[in-house]
Amino acid sequence: MSYNWIKDKVENPSRLQPFVPIVGDSYDSTTLAQRVAEQLRSLIMEGKLPPEYRLPNEPDLSTLLNVSRSTVRSALTILEQGGFIQRRWGVGTFIAKDPPTYNNLSINSGVTQLIRSSGAEPGTAEFLITTRPASEHVANRLSLEPGAPVVTLERVRLANDRRVVFSLDTLSQSLCRNQDGEIPLPEIEAFVRERQSMYDFMRERLFLDIHHGIAWIHPTSAEAYLADKLSIPRGSSILHIEQVDIGNDGEPLALTNEYYVADAFTFYIYRSS
Amino acid sequence: MSYNWIKDKVENPSRLQPFVPIVGDSYDSTTLAQRVAEQLRSLIMEGKLPPEYRLPNEPDLSTLLNVSRSTVRSALTILEQGGFIQRRWGVGTFIAKDPPTYNNLSINSGVTQLIRSSGAEPGTAEFLITTRPASEHVANRLSLEPGAPVVTLERVRLANDRRVVFSLDTLSQSLCRNQDGEIPLPEIEAFVRERQSMYDFMRERLFLDIHHGIAWIHPTSAEAYLADKLSIPRGSSILHIEQVDIGNDGEPLALTNEYYVADAFTFYIYRSS
DNA sequence: TTAATCCAGTTGTATGACATCACTCAACTG
DNA sequence: CAGTTGAGTGATGTCATACAACTGGATTAA
Numbered sequence: 001m002s003y004n005w006i007k008d009k010v011e012n013p014s015r016l017q018p019f020v021p022i023v024g025d026s027y028d029s030t031t032l033a034q035r036v037a038e039q040l041r042s043l044i045m046e047g048k049l050p051p052e053y054r055l056p057n058e059p060d061l062s063t064l065l066n067v068s069r070s071t072v073r074s075a076l077t078i079l080e081q082g083g084f085i086q087r088r089w090g091v092g093t094f095i096a097k098d099p100p101t102y103n104n105l106s107i108n109s110g111v112t113q114l115i116r117s118s119g120a121e122p123g124t125a126e127f128l129i130t131t132r133p134a135s136e137h138v139a140n141r142l143s144l145e146p147g148a149p150v151v152t153l154e155r156v157r158l159a160n161d162r163r164v165v166f167s168l169d170t171l172s173q174s175l176c177r178n179q180d181g182e183i184p185l186p187e188i189e190a191f192v193r194e195r196q197s198m199y200d201f202m203r204e205r206l207f208l209d210i211h212h213g214i215a216w217i218h219p220t221s222a223e224a225y226l227a228d229k230l231s232i233p234r235g236s237s238i239l240h241i242e243q244v245d246i247g248n249d250g251e252p253l254a255l256t257n258e259y260y261v262a263d264a265f266t267f268y269i270y271r272s273s
Numbered sequence: 274m275s276y277n278w279i280k281d282k283v284e285n286p287s288r289l290q291p292f293v294p295i296v297g298d299s300y301d302s303t304t305l306a307q308r309v310a311e312q313l314r315s316l317i318m319e320g321k322l323p324p325e326y327r328l329p330n331e332p333d334l335s336t337l338l339n340v341s342r343s344t345v346r347s348a349l350t351i352l353e354q355g356g357f358i359q360r361r362w363g364v365g366t367f368i369a370k371d372p373p374t375y376n377n378l379s380i381n382s383g384v385t386q387l388i389r390s391s392g393a394e395p396g397t398a399e400f401l402i403t404t405r406p407a408s409e410h411v412a413n414r415l416s417l418e419p420g421a422p423v424v425t426l427e428r429v430r431l432a433n434d435r436r437v438v439f440s441l442d443t444l445s446q447s448l449c450r451n452q453d454g455e456i457p458l459p460e461i462e463a464f465v466r467e468r469q470s471m472y473d474f475m476r477e478r479l480f481l482d483i484h485h486g487i488a489w490i491h492p493t494s495a496e497a498y499l500a501d502k503l504s505i506p507r508g509s510s511i512l513h514i515e516q517v518d519i520g521n522d523g524e525p526l527a528l529t530n531e532y533y534v535a536d537a538f539t540f541y542i543y544r545s546s
Numbered sequence: 547t548t549a550a551t552c553c554a555g556t557t558g559t560a561t562g563a564c565a566t567c568a569c570t571c572a573a574c575t576g
Numbered sequence: 577c578a579g580t581t582g583a584g585t586g587a588t589g590t591c592a593t594a595c596a597a598c599t600g601g602a603t604t605a606a
Contacts, residue, residue: 031362031589033350057556068591070343073557074350081354082545083485086523089304089557090598097523098487105490106379108544212356213544214371217378219492219512219535237510239492243544250359250370262492269542271381271486271516272355304558330587341560346588362588363567551604558597565590574581 029209029248033074036065040075044084044099053095055085082106083270104268108213108245111167111258112196115159118265122196123158126229129189130154131173138170141244142252149173151188153198156229164264166229169198170255175206198254208253215243222259230261237262302482302521306347309338313348317357317372326368328358355379356543377541381486381518384440384531385469388432391538395469396431399502402462403427404446411443414517414528422446424461426471429502437537439502442471443528448479471527481526488516495532503534510535 030038043049055061058076062069076093079085083106084099102109102117115122131149139146150170157165176183183205191201202208218240227234239260247253303311316322328334331349335342349366352358356379357372375382375390388395404422412419423443430438449456456478464474475481491513500507512533520526 033589059556070592071590073347074589077347077350078354081351087557088599090555091600092556105542106544108546210546212546215542215544217490217512217540217542219510221494221508221510235494235508237492237494239490260492267490269378269488269490271379271488273381273483273485306558332587343561344559347558360588361568363586364569365587547606549604549606551602553602554600556597556599558595560595561593563591565588567588568586570583570585572581572583574579576577576579 031074032067033071034078036067036071036075037078040079041082041084044079044095045101049095051095051097051099055093055095057092081272083272100268100270103265104270105215105217105241106268106270108210110197110199111157111165114265115157115164118159120159120162123161124193124196125156125158125163126154127189127193128154129185129192131185134170134172138255141242141255142170142172144172151176151185153188153192159264162264163230163232164261166226166259168257170257171198171202171253175208175253178205202254209248210245210253211248211250213243213245213256215241217241226259230259232261239267304347305340306344307351309340309344309348310351313352314355314357317352317368318374322368324368324370324372328366328368330365354545356545373541373543376538377543378488378490378514379541379543381483383470383472384430384438387538388430388437391432393432393435396434397466397469398429398431398436399427400462400466401427402458402465404458407443407445411528414515415443415445415525417445424449424458426461426465432537435537436503436505437534439499439532441530443530444471444475444526448481448526451478475527482521483518483526484521484523486516486518486529488514490514499532503532505534512540 040049049055056064058069058072061072065072076085076087080087082100084096085093086096087093100107102113112122129151131151133147134142134144134150136146138144138150139148142150144150149172151173153167153169153171155167155169156163157167173182176188188201191205192198195201199210202210220238220240222230222232222234222236222238224234226238227236230236230238239262241256241258241260243256243258244252245254245256313322322328329337331342331345334345338345349358349360353360355373357369358366359369360366373380375386385395403425405425406420407415407417407423409419411417411423412421415423417423422445424446426440426442426444428440428442429436430440446455449461461474464478465471468474472483475483493511493513495503495505495507495509495511497507499505499511500509503509503511512535514529514531514533516529516531517525518527518529
């Protein structure tokens with residue numbers, strides 16, 4: 001039925017890729033509506049669908065995406081809750097005026113993506129991977145027994161060679177295994193060094209999907225160790241974000257501590273009323 | 274059909290109020306699904322529905338709430354996105370293991386509610402309300418012309434008489450009017466002094482509903498003025514949250530600057546993947 | 547000119563049917 | 577006897593259709 005997907009507010013139609021988003025039949029353990037929402041969310045975050053752009057109406061979206069209208073509506077509800085779109089009863093559905101970006105803390109993206117989306121080149125320095133017994137605090141956060149072995153990943157993250165984040169990731173060693181048994185540390189290191197993402201490692205090697213994260217934010221100031229790692233004066237303002245990532249079954253999977261140089265990034269939060 | 278609403282994980286049934294949530298016919302300009310979600314959200318946040326509690330199945334919820342199953346599902350999708358519930362295909366719908374609370378920044382609640390939910394008694398000191406021309410920054414945030422008159426509300430917020438937050442609210446003067454014309458400052462002051470909420474004033478007197486807020490978080494340290502207001506040493510860590518509240522039509526309504534004493538509260542963020 | 551009315555287009559709600567998944571448990575198999 | 581298979585049940589997910597409610601502009605009438 002060749003809906004004119006490109007119209008209204010789009011000045012440069014050739015920039016928009018044809019919208020045939022394929023929602024494959026691949027089994028994802030997620031629902032169809034979530035996959036549709038994810039596809040549309042990518043388009044929005046990549047700027048393919050500009051702010052205030054009017055989407056096709058729901059019946060047309062239904063045929064375009066080859067899913068039913070109720071599925072479309074579920075997906076749109078998801079996006080609406082995230083602040084990506086705005087629905088106006090009797091009028092239409094629009095991309096939000098100011099949709100969330102990667103520096104929005106409501107979106108659980110990693111440091112690498114944050115740096116990249118800010119226009120800088122992500123890098124790593126002082127990579128250190130070790131195993132150690134879990135402290136009481138760590139064990140508590142990860143629902144482990146104190147002393148249980150955990151893998152920790154200590155990195156200084158760079159944005160265009162500037163030290164901007166000190167990150168300390170912790171993962172239960174019992175999770176670091178595939179069908180062949182335990183994954184040796186060098187293999188983990190090789191993967192994370194190349195891809196610069198622990199999330200990718202968890203998803204692709206451990207098949208651990210993260211459902212959501214819960215973050216605590218603490219404003220603090222750099223003591224000696226941090227000041228050294230981040231090459232900033234002692235006492236500089238630091239944003240400390242501690243985060244537990246939760247899997248689909250509700251169990252904590254990973255613990256992340258990130259220390260951001262205060263003026264390196266601007267963080268947003270979408271707060272729904 | 275008298276569904277046994279209280280069962281499964283609930284140890285103390287008498288604690289749970291009977292669930293007849295009435296979803297009134299009152300015209301709210303919001304959708305039915307949103308009102309249903311709001312009702313359930315209140316029950317969860319007030320602890321009436323404990324974590325991991327299993328909800329009735331959707332058909333039964335439908336009859337209980339006197340709405341259709343599609344409306345129930347829309348409401349549940351909203352709650353699921355906010356991290357309040359978890360749906361498991363083929364199994365059931367459950368209150369989340371760790372549902373968001375008022376100190377979750379993903380929820381747009383005011384300082385007063387935050388203080389109250391922490392178990393402390395909210396209070397106010399150094400109340401100061403003025404009108405002044407908008408600075409360039411303020412005008413930018415509120416989509417006003419620089420120099421346009423704005424109403425500012427300067428408060429030191431107390432938790433059990435301890436100074437914990439310095440807040441500075443800004444509102445375009447052109448919005449501070451009802452059918453009788455402009456609302457005089459003393460009237461605003463009287464209302465906010467008593468209710469300790471600018472949001473309540475905006476909703477009840479100005480009929481301005483806030484759709485969502487966008488917050489910037491900045492870790493910083495207290496300079497002289499702030500240190501004095503908050504009775505803390507200079508250089509203490511401060512969490513600065515600047516927030517623009519957006520109305521249903523997408524226009525900015527209010528600007529809020531809040532400075533939190535670092536260790537006074539613990540802030541959470543729900544980060545969806 | 548102005549106000550009321552109509553009308554087309556869109557999202558919201560209701561209803562019913564079926565698909566898919568998870569869990570339990572009986573039956574079967576080696 | 578341990579392990580596997582499969583039916584059965586009950587839950588959420590998806591589809592299809594119809595209609596209600598709302599918006600905004602065009603039309604019409606005062």
